Amino acid sequence: MDLQRDYDFSVLVNEAERMVLDELGRELEGAEERGTCICQDCVLDMAAYALNMLKPLYRVSLLGTMYAHAADGTAFSDQVKAAVRAAVKKISSNPGHD
Numbered sequence: 001m002d003l004q005r006d007y008d009f010s011v012l013v014n015e016a017e018r019m020v021l022d023e024l025g026r027e028l029e030g031a032e033e034r035g036t037c038i039c040q041d042c043v044l045d046m047a048a049y050a051l052n053m054l055k056p057l058y059r060v061s062l063l064g065t066m067y068a069h070a071a072d073g074t075a076f077s078d079q080v081k082a083a084v085r086a087a088v089k090k091i092s093s094n095p096g097h098d
């Protein structure tokens with residue numbers, strides 16, 4: 001059966017991804033002035049690098065954002081912060097372009 005045709009997978013979300021993007025947005029605040037490249041390629045590389053360090057946190061989001069912040073303030077959110085900081089450091093010191 002063709003699951004992607006028959007079911008709506010847009011409600012299947014990786015909560016880790018939302019948390020990484022939120023944290024990366026905070027981390028990159030003013031980063032350009034500190035010499036960090038924030039081009040599309042670098043920011044996407046940072047997000048991918050951070051997400052690969054974390055275990056995924058999938059959930060079905062039938063109720064929208066009701067539970068969206070359930071993982072905030074937990075040990076997992078500390079891991080997200082550490083992964084994002086490591087990603088920014090790694091990519092900004094070794095960008096995928098000149």
Ligand SMILES: [Zn+2]
Nearest residue numbers: 037039042095
């Ligand atoms: Zn860049």
